[in-house]
Amino acid sequence: MKSIVSALLSIAFAATSAAAQLNICSASTVGNGCGPTLTVSFSPTGAAGNQAITVDGSGLHVDGVSIMVWGSTPVNVTLPFGNCPMFTTFLWGHPINATGTGSYNWTRSWPNSVQGQYYIQLASLSVTAGGDFDIRTSNCELAICHL
Numbered sequence: 001m002k003s004i005v006s007a008l009l010s011i012a013f014a015a016t017s018a019a020a021q022l023n024i025c026s027a028s029t030v031g032n033g034c035g036p037t038l039t040v041s042f043s044p045t046g047a048a049g050n051q052a053i054t055v056d057g058s059g060l061h062v063d064g065v066s067i068m069v070w071g072s073t074p075v076n077v078t079l080p081f082g083n084c085p086m087f088t089t090f091l092w093g094h095p096i097n098a099t100g101t102g103s104y105n106w107t108r109s110w111p112n113s114v115q116g117q118y119y120i121q122l123a124s125l126s127v128t129a130g131g132d133f134d135i136r137t138s139n140c141e142l143a144i145c146h147l
Contacts, residue, residue, distance in 0.1 A: 022049040023112050025145040030074065030119065034084035036060050036102075038122050038138035042110070042145070049112035051145060057096075057104040057122045057138060064126030064134075066104065069093040071119045079123075081133035087140035088119035098124065110145055117144040 071088030
């Protein structure tokens with residue numbers, strides 16, 4: 001009986017210890033773009049240890065098309081029509097709607113069960129009065145969550 005109680009206590013302690021492990025999340029700049037500014041931040045949300053990731057952009061084209069790019073592979077590629085750098089390959093992303101001031105804000109939950117890292121960068125495209133394309137990219141942020 002003593003060994004059964006000891007085993008149950010060990011299992012309970014292990015389960016409690018595993019549940020108590022929470023992600024540590026941070027973001028840091030890995031490269032500078034040529035205009036827009038990107039800020040990535042994390043804040044605790046809910047009782048399950050999840051984090052809210054917030055992506056804030058400013059300086060995007062007001063009258064253009066913008067995109068949020070998430071990648072897992074770092075690169076350093078100069079884009080045409082502005083000679084701005086991209087610092088990640090495209091893994092996931094979508095078009096974004098900048099406000100009338102060229103800003104963008106996006107927040108989602110990052111589950112505590114997910115450990116990993118992603119490079120995040122914004123880009124915007126506009127057509128100039130002369131009919132040329134103008135591409136701008138933000139700084140690239142490396143967002144990391146780990147135990």
